[in-house]
Amino acid sequence: MFSKTGAFRHKSIPAGVEFFNSLKKETNWKIDFSENGNDFTTENLKKYNVLVFLNTSGDIFDEYQKKAFQKYIANGNGFVGIHAASDTEKEWPWLAEMIGATFKDHPKVQNATVYFDKSTEHPAINHLKKKEVFKDEWYNFLKPVAKHVNILATVDESSYKGNQMNTKNHPITWFHHFDGGRIFYTGLGHTEESYADVRFQKMIKGAILWAADLAQIKKPSTKKWTNLFEGDPSKNWDVFIGAPHATVKGLENVDPKSDGKNAAPLGLNKDPKKVFIFEKENGENILHISGEIYGALTTKQEYENYHLKLQFKWGEQIWEPRLKRKRDSGILYHCYGAKDAFWNVWMSSQEFQVQEGDLGDYYGLSGTLIDIPSEIKEGEKEFKYIKNGDLNPFSSLQRLPPNHCNKGFDNENPHGQWNTLELISFEGTSYHVVNGKVVLALYNSRYKNSDDEIVPLTKGRIQIQSEAAEVFYKNVQIKSIRKLPIKFEKQTN
Structure with a gap:
């Protein structure tokens, strides 16, 4: 779990770390915590199935660390990006394409209605209703979210006020396969309260299981084409x-x-x-x-x-x-x-x-x-x-x-x-x-x-x-x- 910041630092990072510590105890997963870019070497990353970027921001890698990160993804591993992960290395095209979007701005923190696409049966959202209300900082992105991602959740712009992307379909959570890796991103996770919300906790746990290739999305039917x-x-x-x-x-x-x-x-x-x-x-x-x-x-x-x-x-x-x-x-x-x-x-x-x-x-x-x-x-x-x-x-x-x-x-x-x-x-x-x-x-x-x-x-x-x-x-x-x-x-x- 990586939480290095080179720009804005979220006050909720300690709450996120606390959540991952509880997850470590609950699951017996091996979870290491880092804010050191020097941990991004080819040899060190071989130890991990999934990288979680918890509200990382700004420019945080040198060129050698970037290459090690790219090789890690190409080797078939998983990535889970939370909230400000899309505000990280904004001038690095590969990372923007991997995550699927780049942060632009946001309105104030407030409640909004989020719609989930349950048809995928993705393990990150199986526990959620089709319509949920979350309190968060609703990110707008520099460009429309990439076509190559699979949208899992959209936020209803009519349900909140302030800066918006002015679209009926405002993606906020998605997944995809990229350069050999399994990639998940959610714009949720700004507030400290997020990491105490059981719905959000189950989302991140399901995302990690999918990114580790231990839980699958919906498979084609065996009875019909x-x-x-x-x-x-x-x-x-x-x-x-x-x-x-x-x-x-x-x-x-x-x-x-x-x-x-x-x-x-x-x-x-x-x-x-x-x-x-x-x-x-x-x-x-x-x-x-x-x-x-x-x-x-x-x-x-x-x-x-x-x-x-x-x-x-x-x-x-x-x-x-x-x-x-x-x-x-x-x-x-x-x-x-x-x-x-x-x-x-x-x-x-x-x-x-x-x-x-x-x-x-x-x-x-x-x-x-x-x-x-x-x-x-x-x-x-x-x-x-x-x-x-x-x-x-x-x-x-x-x-x-x-x-x-x-x-x-x-x-x-x-x-x-x-x-x-x-x-x-x-x-x-x-x-x-x-x-x-x-x-x-x-x-x-x-x-x-x-x-x-x-x-x-x-x-x-x-x-x-x-x-x-x-x-x-x-x-x-x-x-x-x-x-x-x-x-x-x-x-x-």
Whole structure:
């Protein structure tokens, strides 16, 4: 629990420390307290699952401490920011993006009505009613709260007086996944009374459990499908756009030496060329990917033990640097870590290849490994999936073993027709299913963590790629599973 201040120091910090001391006794958690930036070293931070910023403020880190903090988040750890955490290192873009907003000003302390989105079933707010009244200092932010966060609570501006953001939707509490870490922030926590309020205490405890990956938000139903394209897609997805190829027109400052992967990415939810757009067709959301710039449509949530089902078809447009190559896209799963780990645009992940003639192939990206029943015939250069074949390792850590295995057979529909793709993922086993047939079965999914250990990889975010070809996706549905579906398991023997 970190409470260093370089600007305004809240009088409620001692009350917050007292609350965390009581939490330490109640839970037997190991909780250390610090106001020393020198504690932010790579080695020291390895001891902790979660960092809590309790009303930190101002500039409090040097460049080495910032790098250690960034590495800590990238290693898959948790962060809980309370109140003035958003008033910390305001000139550091990474921290502003991680927290999701930057403090601007506030009215006087007063009661206000707060509405909670109970649909997420987030452990930080499960105990709260949909409508609650809190007394606090209601923060306004320099810019609208970032699109990539998941809003858990909004404050009703009509219920209090003074400086406001003048919006019907004034976010005050949220969570998200960022650069591999689990991030929670609440604007509550200004007053000493806050830390004696059981509602607030349970919120922070639930937030810490979630940030430590010990408590989960609502999972998809096991009985019915959840359509991830239904309603407002931005509630379920983020866009990340990579580096424009040197040939891309209509953008400023395009690197003339860019091959589409060796230059700076445009970034999170920055899509000036509208690479990813949703179009309505018979009342249904269709994702139209132009392919002009490498990019990813990324789920805001992580998923584990699920059945994903969707439809896709190819368009006609193709772009550099793949004008003379097969049309390409892909579904990346078990995505973790930095947004730009691979080619400055995709996360470390396992890949269900979506490419003309190669639908269902496997690729490993940036640190992943997996085992596949496969063989490589004499005179051939690549492995191919074969039922009941020898279980061979595939790795993205080095050239041998390779990071690619071909599907067992082709089951793709002709160009321009819709294909149904299904990804079955359960406890490290995956099935790549094309138009009802398992074309590849994969086992023992794992990755190399920050401590250079090879450990299981069974969950993560899901990405849909833009990779220089026009493509359409629709009817993207997901549901939880408790075992591998028998009809697909039989196909793999």
